[in-house]
Amino acid sequence: MTAVLTLVRLRWALTWATLKKSVWQTVGYVIALVIALGTIIGAAAAAWGVGLLPPFVQPKPDIAPFDILGPSGILNVAVVLVGTVLTLMVGLVQLMLLGEGSTMSPRKFALYGIPDRKLQFGLLISGLTGLPAITGLLSLMAWAFAYRTIGACAVVVALVAAPLAVITMMSLAKLLIALSTTLITSSRGKGVFYIVVIVLFIAACQVPNILINGSGASAFDPAAAVLSAKVAAWTPLGAAFQLPFDVAFGHVGLLLARIGVLVLTWVACFVGCTWCLRHERLTTGASRTVKTKGIGAFGWMPDSVSGAVSARLLTYLKRDPRQAMIFVMPVFFVIIFSLQSHGESMVIWQGLIWSGWMLAVAESNGLAYDGQGVTMQVIAGVRGWDDRKGRVRVYAAIAIIYLTVLAVGIAFATGDWTDSNRLLLGLMIWAIGLAEAFCGLGLSEITSCVFLYPVPAMDKPFSSPQGRAMAQGFFPFIYLLGSLLLLLPTGIVAALLALTGAITALYWVLIPVALANGVGMLVLGTWLGGKLLDARALSIVDTLDSFASLQH
Amino acid sequence: MPQAQNVPLPDRFDQSQLNQPQPEQPPQLPPQQSAAQPWPLNPAAAVSIRGLFKRFGQKIAVNGLALDIPVGSFYGLVGPNGAGKTTTLNMVTGLLVPDAGNAMILGHDVWQDVNTVKRMIGVMPQPEQIFDRLTGMQLLVYSGMLRGMKRDESLARAKDLLSAFDLAQAADVMVSDYSAGMTKKICLASAMIHSPRILVLDEPFESVDPVSSANLKDILIEYAHTGGTVIISSHVMSLVEKMCTHVAVINNGMVSAAGTVEQVAAGEDLEERFLQLVGGRHAAVRISWLDGGTAHTPDPSTPYAANEPYAANEPNAANESSRQ
Numbered sequence: 001m002t003a004v005l006t007l008v009r010l011r012w013a014l015t016w017a018t019l020k021k022s023v024w025q026t027v028g029y030v031i032a033l034v035i036a037l038g039t040i041i042g043a044a045a046a047a048w049g050v051g052l053l054p055p056f057v058q059p060k061p062d063i064a065p066f067d068i069l070g071p072s073g074i075l076n077v078a079v080v081l082v083g084t085v086l087t088l089m090v091g092l093v094q095l096m097l098l099g100e101g102s103t104m105s106p107r108k109f110a111l112y113g114i115p116d117r118k119l120q121f122g123l124l125i126s127g128l129t130g131l132p133a134i135t136g137l138l139s140l141m142a143w144a145f146a147y148r149t150i151g152a153c154a155v156v157v158a159l160v161a162a163p164l165a166v167i168t169m170m171s172l173a174k175l176l177i178a179l180s181t182t183l184i185t186s187s188r189g190k191g192v193f194y195i196v197v198i199v200l201f202i203a204a205c206q207v208p209n210i211l212i213n214g215s216g217a218s219a220f221d222p223a224a225a226v227l228s229a230k231v232a233a234w235t236p237l238g239a240a241f242q243l244p245f246d247v248a249f250g251h252v253g254l255l256l257a258r259i260g261v262l263v264l265t266w267v268a269c270f271v272g273c274t275w276c277l278r279h280e281r282l283t284t285g286a287s288r289t290v291k292t293k294g295i296g297a298f299g300w301m302p303d304s305v306s307g308a309v310s311a312r313l314l315t316y317l318k319r320d321p322r323q324a325m326i327f328v329m330p331v332f333f334v335i336i337f338s339l340q341s342h343g344e345s346m347v348i349w350q351g352l353i354w355s356g357w358m359l360a361v362a363e364s365n366g367l368a369y370d371g372q373g374v375t376m377q378v379i380a381g382v383r384g385w386d387d388r389k390g391r392v393r394v395y396a397a398i399a400i401i402y403l404t405v406l407a408v409g410i411a412f413a414t415g416d417w418t419d420s421n422r423l424l425l426g427l428m429i430w431a432i433g434l435a436e437a438f439c440g441l442g443l444s445e446i447t448s449c450v451f452l453y454p455v456p457a458m459d460k461p462f463s464s465p466q467g468r469a470m471a472q473g474f475f476p477f478i479y480l481l482g483s484l485l486l487l488l489p490t491g492i493v494a495a496l497l498a499l500t501g502a503i504t505a506l507y508w509v510l511i512p513v514a515l516a517n518g519v520g521m522l523v524l525g526t527w528l529g530g531k532l533l534d535a536r537a538l539s540i541v542d543t544l545d546s547f548a549s550l551q552h
Numbered sequence: 553m554p555q556a557q558n559v560p561l562p563d564r565f566d567q568s569q570l571n572q573p574q575p576e577q578p579p580q581l582p583p584q585q586s587a588a589q590p591w592p593l594n595p596a597a598a599v600s601i602r603g604l605f606k607r608f609g610q611k612i613a614v615n616g617l618a619l620d621i622p623v624g625s626f627y628g629l630v631g632p633n634g635a636g637k638t639t640t641l642n643m644v645t646g647l648l649v650p651d652a653g654n655a656m657i658l659g660h661d662v663w664q665d666v667n668t669v670k671r672m673i674g675v676m677p678q679p680e681q682i683f684d685r686l687t688g689m690q691l692l693v694y695s696g697m698l699r700g701m702k703r704d705e706s707l708a709r710a711k712d713l714l715s716a717f718d719l720a721q722a723a724d725v726m727v728s729d730y731s732a733g734m735t736k737k738i739c740l741a742s743a744m745i746h747s748p749r750i751l752v753l754d755e756p757f758e759s760v761d762p763v764s765s766a767n768l769k770d771i772l773i774e775y776a777h778t779g780g781t782v783i784i785s786s787h788v789m790s791l792v793e794k795m796c797t798h799v800a801v802i803n804n805g806m807v808s809a810a811g812t813v814e815q816v817a818a819g820e821d822l823e824e825r826f827l828q829l830v831g832g833r834h835a836a837v838r839i840s841w842l843d844g845g846t847a848h849t850p851d852p853s854t855p856y857a858a859n860e861p862y863a864a865n866e867p868n869a870a871n872e873s874s875r876q
Contacts, residue, residue: 291687291724295707298693308697311690312683319685319726375681376742378647380698381670458685538649548680 003114007122008129036135044142050075051148069150071249076242077229083241084232087169090136092201094173106178106277116277120270127170137166147244154248157255164262165240171269172236178276194321195328202332233258236265302393305382309390316370317394320458323362323369327398330355330406338413345414349426352403352410352433357483359399359437364444364479366391367540368452372548375541384533388445388526395444396522399437403430424508431511435490435518440483442525447482449532449540451475454547486521490514591618595659598623598750598781599644604653606639606805613639615805616653621783621798623658626776628792628813629785631802632830637785638754640802645675645752658749671699674748676756679735684728688719688738691727695742706745713741716771718764732759740768744775751775753784757791769795789823803830 019026053075058065067073109119127133144158180193232238239258246255297311317323333351341347367374377387407430416422453475493513497503533540594600599621606614614636621627629637642648644655646666655662657669686694689710696706714720717737722730727738740756751772757765773795776782786792792799793813799822800810808829809816817825827833 292690292726293724295687295690295693298690298697298703303697303703305698305700307703308694311697312686312694315690316683316685370683372680373683375647376677376683376695377698379645379670379675379677379681379743380695381646381667382698383667538647541647 003118004122004125007119007126011126011129032131036131039135040138040142043139044145047143047146050146053149055149071245072226072229075146076245077225079245080229080233080238080241081225083165084235084238087165087172087237089201090169091173091176092197094177107280110281116274116281117270120274120277124170124174124270124273127174128167133166133170136169137162140165144244147248150245150248154244157247158244161240161243164243164259168236168240168262168265171266175269175272178273182276182280192321195325198325199328199332234261236261239265305386306390306393309377309382309387310393313391313394320369322456322458326358326362327402329358330402333358334406334410345410345416345422346425346429348410348414349407349416349429352406352429353436354433355406356399356403356433356435356437357440357480359402360395360440360444360483361476361479363391363395363441364447364476365451365453365455366444366448367544368448368455368547370544371458372541372544374544378537378541383530384449384535384537385527385530387533388530392441392445392522392526395441396438399434399441403433403437428507428510428514431514432487432490435514436483436487438518438522439486440479442522443479443482443486445525445529446532447475447479449529449536451478452540452543452547487514487517490517593654593656593661594620595656596623597621597656598625598658599783600656601640601644602654604640604643604655605651606636606643606648607651613805614643614650617802617806619800619807619810621781623781624776624779625781625798626773626796627781627783628796628799629783629802630787630789630792630799630826631785631808633787635802635830636805637802639805641675641752641754641783641785645673646670647675671746672748673750673752674743674746676740676743676751676753678754679732679739682727682735682739682742684730684735685726687724687726688714688730688734689723691738692742692745696745699746701746709745710741713745716767717741718767733761733764736760737764737768744771748780750781750783753782755786756784757786757788789826793817793822801826801829 015029019029053068055067055069055073056065057068069075106119106123114122140162141159144155144162147154147158180197229238233242239261242258243255246252246258297314298308301307301311301314317327330351333354334348337351338348362369407426411417411423411426416426490510490513494503494510497506497509591602593602597620599619601617601619604614604617606612613634617636617640629640631637639648643650643653644657644662646662646669649663658672660669660672662669682691683694684691689707692710692713693703693706696709697703701709711720711723714723717740719734719737719741722734727735730738736756736759740753743751743753753772756772757768760768772782776797784792784796796813798811799813799816801808801816813822816822820828
């Protein structure tokens with residue numbers, strides 16, 4: 001027990017130490033506290049409101065009343081489904097934001113010879129004493145008062161179920177992290193895993209949107225929801241949220257069985273995490289090495305300094321999960337928009353503009369993604385113009401090929417290729433998307449020399465370097481807003497066409513205008529970025545060195 | 553701001569001495585410690601430094617350092633940790649802007665056209681300063697092309713270097729999968745691919761195995777014999793004594809002694825001489841509880857964590873600890 005308490009004390013000692021060291025961390029923590037308080041108050045307010053609901057609601061006399069509070073009623077189904085998604089999201093968020101970069105990573109205790117079970121238990125308990133766990137616990141306890149109309153027993157059981165739910169969330173999250181760090185040893189495996197988790201997360205966030213907008217609210221099937229809730233209530237994800245309803249409707253046997261499911265989950269997670277600890281200790285350094293034949297892009301890129309920069313960048317983009325993620329997004333956008341299109345093909349086409357806008361978001365902080373490797377270029381005395389040209393070559397080529405392939409795909413998938421008017425309209429959106437990508441890229445060549453912010457290490461894409469949240473929250477906006485502003489010339493021409501009423505006949509004019517606008521901004525950004533890089537190369541290297549120290 | 557430009561040269565610090573080993577003479581004194589005549593930069597030297605000064609906050613890292621490194625020499629910069637060796641090398645190679653002072657490489661002012669100077673020299677990057685997701689072969693080709701070499705020539709030289717450094721088998725393996733020694737070797741190879749006239753190496757043999765180290769030394773000695781200048785910083789005095797023709801002892805950001813190895817050693821063992829020059833060595837300290845025994849060892853069944861001193865299990869242990 002001493003070791004466990006020591007780990008809990010260590011967790012808070014580290015938190016206080018970080019707060020003392022950095023004003024930004026203190027500000028961040030205060031904001032986190034306000035959010036936590038807001039969450040608890042929000043849960044309490046929601047509970048108060050739900051507690052006022054009547055057992056049945058009949059919106060119109062000619063339809064059957066809706067069961068709100070009864071067994072498999074709306075409240076029951078909603079709570080279990082929301083709780084299930086919440087538990088899943090907690091796991092994914094933990095994996096994305098904290099992951100193996102967390103201060104309390106088991107690896108850091110390897111030297112002390114603490115038995116695996118004690119260490120794992122200590123880490124679990126210390127996790128449960130953290131601000132997120134306490135917030136979750138208090139919010140769920142506040143939520144218990146939503147059940148006051150279905151019985152006092154339900155309230156009492158909900159109060160008991162709150163810690164059970166939090167322990168389950170924490171156990172599952174820890175198992176997910178342990179498995180991801182232990183079993184995925186190769187760099188490529190980690191990269192693929194990272195992309196899958198992020199896509200899953202975004203998809204999970206989009207589920208409600210797609211359900212509502214996808215095929216109309218009439219397609220919502222209550223029976224399917226009830227069935228889903230019933231199934232979820234028997235999984236570790238939703239079991240804790242069903243407990244108050246079990247006791248309210250007199251299903252004590254089911255209550256005990258579900259508690260059994262939860263306990264089994266904790267044990268399984270604990271055993272799994274302990275196994276991972278042991279496995280990792282016994283197999284440290286046994287990662288597979290992958291061989292690559294030839295010199296890849298170095299063999300066919302232009303035979304020049306900027307060609308070397310291009311080849312290096314392209315090779316890295318293929319091996320860097322943090323940046324490769326960005327290239328999954330355009331396809332993802334198109335799929336999401338097509339699910340919400342209601343048969344209107346222009347909704348899908350507009351995905352190209354979003355894709356163009358996001359394509360260079362990583363490049364807007366590109367030097368930070370390259371990290372200390374940039375020093376190699378500085379040592380070799382590479383001119384800023386050569387570097388910028390090399391980078392732009394790769395990104396511009398990706399933007400052109402990617403958006404064109406997507407445009408052709410959309411044209412065929414929607415059938416717009418058969419209608420010349422719609423095809424021209426699509427072509428205009430493609431041109432605007434490409435122009436937006438070029439404007440963003442041009443701006444990126446400037447922002448990546450001036451507004452750098454720390455990023456996770458390539459080895460640990462899930463980790464969160466200290467001081468990241470504050471700066472990262474602000475700097476990407478410079479890119480996102482700035483790249484839109486750079487498209488202003490096209491916007492002005494479009495506005496003029498609209499004001500003169502010529503837009504319906506002459507909208508195709510926007511195609512050359514947008515492309516010229518994009519190319520112009522790209523050239524300007526590349527030139528200015530080169531000048532900035534020449535002037536700031538040494539301070540950039542210095543900044544990247546300081547970022548590297550945050551990643552360890 | 554210190555008056556560090558063109559530090560006056562002491563009468564006895566004759567530039568010609570640097571190129572002519574004179575074992576019988578005592579080591580040269582640091583020029584900035586004696587104010588007499590101004591001492592101009594020497595364009596004939598491989599590297600000429602005058603009054604180099606750098607401050608980080610309150611800490612003066614390099615304090616008016618002056619030095620000439622002859623062409624074709626194998627020059628060792630030695631000094632204790634924090635003496636200013638790496639800072640000096642960074643300023644000389646254009647990787648750090650000095651607060652004051654001048655540096656010249658083969659007659660070119662470093663800070664007037666820094667990129668030209670950088671292409672003339674070969675600086676060995678530290679392992680964390682390379683793109684380690686490239687394969688060894690890709691890294692070398694990249695390094696060559698960055699210096700303006702053609703692809704085919706870079707590729708041919710990369711193959712030669714990989715063979716010379718015993719890395720041919722690992723040519724297609726990502727550098728991140730290399731061992732520490734292999735990584736050092738590929739870093740050195742990347743600094744040599746453009747056949748620079750001056751090689752600057754910061755702790756080149758650290759974590760390199762003896763066999764690879766011997767091969768590396770042979771390559772570097774051969775390179776120096778062909779007229780190249782090698783500048784290394786190192787803590788390993790025996791290595792400097794064995795390989796270097798010249799040495800400068802740096803302490804507190806200044807040159808304590810410089811000249812040929814024989815001049816600096818002044819008839820003594822170089823390591824002993826180094827310790828005399830930098831000082832700081834004291835009598836052995838005995839810590840009462842560090843007895844190699846079991847008297848104060850904590851019970852292994854009661855593990856403790858980093859923030860819990862094991863004195864908690866041994867209430868009197870802290871009191872017993874004392875310097876004797």
